[in-house]
Amino acid sequence: MRILCTNDDGIHAPGLKIIEDIARKLSDDVWVVAPELDQSGVSHSLSLNDPMRLREVGPRHFAVRGTPTDCVIMGSRHVLGDTRPDLVLSGVNKGRNAAEDVVYSGTIAGALEGTILGLPSFALSQEFTLETRQKPLWDTALAFGPDVIRSVIKLGVPRDTVINVNFPACMPEEVKGVVVTRQGKRNQGFLRVDERRDGRGNPYYWIGFERLSVVDVPAEGTDLAALAAHYVSVTPLRLDRTDDAFSDKLRTVWK
Numbered sequence: 185m186r187i188l189c190t191n192d193d194g195i196h197a198p199g200l201k202i203i204e205d206i207a208r209k210l211s212d213d214v215w216v217v218a219p220e221l222d223q224s225g226v227s228h229s230l231s232l233n234d235p236m237r238l239r240e241v242g243p244r245h246f247a248v249r250g251t252p253t254d255c256v257i258m259g260s261r262h263v264l265g266d267t268r269p270d271l272v273l274s275g276v277n278k279g280r281n282a283a284e285d286v287v288y289s290g291t292i293a294g295a296l297e298g299t300i301l302g303l304p305s306f307a308l309s310q311e312f313t314l315e316t317r318q319k320p321l322w323d324t325a326l327a328f329g330p331d332v333i334r335s336v337i338k339l340g341v342p343r344d345t346v347i348n349v350n351f352p353a354c355m356p357e358e359v360k361g362v363v364v365t366r367q368g369k370r371n372q373g374f375l376r377v378d379e380r381r382d383g384r385g386n387p388y389y390w391i392g393f394e395r396l397s398v399v400d401v402p403a404e405g406t407d408l409a410a411l412a413a414h415y416v417s418v419t420p421l422r423l424d425r426t427d428d429a430f431s432d433k434l435r436t437v438w439k
Contacts, residue, residue: 185210185211185213185270185271186211186213186215186264186267186268186269186270187207187210187211187214187215187270187271187273188215188216188217188256188259188260188264188269188271188273188303189203189204189207189214189215189216189217189218189272189274190216190217190219190252190255190256190259190272190273190274190294191203191218191275191276191277191290191291191294192219192223192224192225192226192252192274192277192289192293192294193222193223193224193278193291194218194220194221194222194223195216195218195219195220195241195245195247197218197222198278198320198322199275199277199278199310199320199322199325200216200276202275202310202322202325202326202329203273203274203275203308203329204216205326206273206276206308206325206326206329206330206333207273209330210271210330210333211271214244215244215245215246215259215264215269216244216246217246217248217255217256217258217259218246218247218248219247219248219249219250219251219254219255219290220239220247220248220249220250221249223251223252223290224289224290225288225289225290226251226252226290227287227289227290227293228253228293229251229253229290229293230251230253230254230257231250231251231254236248236250236254236258237249237250238258238262238263246258246259246263251290251293252274252290252291252293252294252297253290253293253294255294256274256294256297256298256301257297260272260298260301260303268303269298270303270304271303271304271305271306271333271337272294272295272297272298272299272303272304272305273295273305273306274291274292274293274294274295274298274305274306274307274308275291275306275310275325276308276309276310276325276329277289277291277307277308277310278310278312278320279309279310279311279312279320280309280310280311280312280350280407280411281307281309281348282309282311282348282367282368282406282408282417282419283367283368283369283370283407283408284369286367289307289309291307291308291309292307292346292348292421295307295346295347296346298346299343299344299346299423302343304337304347305341305347306336306348306349307346307347307349308329308349308350309348309349309350309351310322310324310350310351310353311351311352311353311411312353313353316353321351321353321354321355321356323355323356324351324352324353324354324355324356324359325351327356327359328356328362328416329349329351332349332362332416332418333349342420344422344424345420345421345422346420346421346423347421348417348418348420348421349416349417349418350407350411350417352410352411352413352414352415352416353411354414358414359414359415359416360414361415361416362418363410363415363416363417363418364419364420365405365406365409365410365417365418366405366406366419367407367419368402368406368407368408368409369403369406370400370402370408375392375393376391376392376394377389377390377391377392378390378391378392407419
């Protein structure tokens with residue numbers, strides 16, 4: 185089985201080594217094509233107006249001056265030549281990709297691009313807390329990642345579905361199990377705009393995060409609830425985002 189690994193944290197991110205270690209528990213034919221620079225939050229961006237640069241950084245390891253989407257395209261359509269990958273693994277992201285994160289995440293986008301290209305694809309993310317932010321518990325992803333992937337592959341991944349896997353911020357022995365979840369929804373009040381001044385007094389801005397005074401209790405059955413309870417969350421995400429229920433209502437307007 186030929187596996188293509190990518191991420192959005194960049195070619196030198198520690199989580200990329202973890203995804204490669206996970207891949208090597210599944211196959212000896214592992215290739216890494218990842219962004220030259222950190223591409224967190226770029227979503228499904230595609231480089232159309234700027235050229236992409238490809239640099240070989242080691243055997244079967246390539247850096248692309250572009251987005252995770254670019255990396256999967258370059259890997260599957262150029263780097264690997266005529267033999268396409270059988271599986272795409274994106275991650276392991278530093279930080280969870282749950283709830284609305286899936287809209288912004290470059291990690292999710294890398295897996296989505298693999299799905300668009302007709303390849304079974306997984307996005308893997310390791311949650312961290314304030315205490316483990318500087319040293320995420322990568323051992324948890326490494327302990328559970330291979331078996332989760334094997335189990336899903338054995339069942340069969342639907343053609344237009346990407347598998348989003350999140351590992352909880354706890355030690356492997358503290359994980360209570362693996363559960364299938366749906367995408368959650370959080371209070372977006374945690375986003376804020378941070379205004380600062382440069383050396384000349386001109387304003388510039390960061391999109392930042394702040395802790396909420398009242399913490400929402402995540403809905404049962406969601407990825408957020410699973411992680412809070414120390415479960416590995418497995419969420420199938422569909423490429424087709426059509427709202428079928430509202431489509432039926434709309435049809436009553438234009439009969």
